[in-house]
Amino acid sequence: MELRVLNYFLTVAREENFTHALQILHIIQPTLSRQLMQLEDELGTALFIRGKRKVLLTEAGMILKRRAEEILELSQKAQLEIQHQIDEVYGEIVLACGVTEATKTMGKYMKEFQKIYPHVTFRVRSGNSDLIVESVDRGIVDIGVILAPVILDKFDSLQLPNNERWGFL
Known part of the structure; x- marks a missing residue:
């Protein structure tokens, strides 16, 4: 699991919409779709319930959302601590x-x-x-x-x- 992909996942989860997530992330749709499908394959479960205009999280998606927020928060915290230790x-x-x-x-x-x-x-x-x-x-x-x-x-x-x-x- 890569931090970049977790960030993609969280952006889609927060926005509940792929189009809005694409605008925030500044990437193209095939890249986002491919990365999220690979994440679902890696975890062996669906993370989203895809609707026409809205994307919802599955139960596994809700679990990953909570953990991904913690992982990215710890990553940012570690980066800040290392960069400013002078x-x-x-x-x-x-x-x-x-x-x-x-x-x-x-x-x-x-x-x-x-x-x-x-x-x-x-x-x-x-x-x-x-x-x-x-x-x-x-x-x-x-x-x-x-x-x-x-x-x-x-x-x-x-x-x-x-x-x-x-x-x-």
């Missing part, structure tokens, strides 16, 4: 957290961090504790802020000083 600190930190009191605290930490390292950007994601732990484990997320109880044996962790308040409506 003198200054560059890059992107991916932070994942649920909507909690700690979100305010993390915003303050991020602001202070960027004063010291102005070439570092943050991307913030949200999710539940299990999804965040899985994303940190796979390297998709750099820092996860989660609510206990979660098993954190294989991670470096610290407890934030915030107290969460919960209620029912």
Whole structure:
């Protein structure tokens, strides 16, 4: 599986239309069709349900879409880290957290961090504790802020000083 072909696949999946994808990718239709058919052959399954005007993903296509986004994101992250490793600190930190009191605290930490390292950007994601732990484990997320109880044996962790308040409506 090539990164270029995964990018073609994702563009078609996002646009849900081959013509729009061709305009974005600046390639010709036979090239796109051939690459996607080879990808389907390589995986041994159909990835698209082709309609007259719209292209939908099969169940296998939905799985590949999620993984392809992660693969391309990790590839871009690695490329940035390698290109900017010279003198200054560059890059992107991916932070994942649920909507909690700690979100305010993390915003303050991020602001202070960027004063010291102005070439570092943050991307913030949200999710539940299990999804965040899985994303940190796979390297998709750099820092996860989660609510206990979660098993954190294989991670470096610290407890934030915030107290969460919960209620029912």
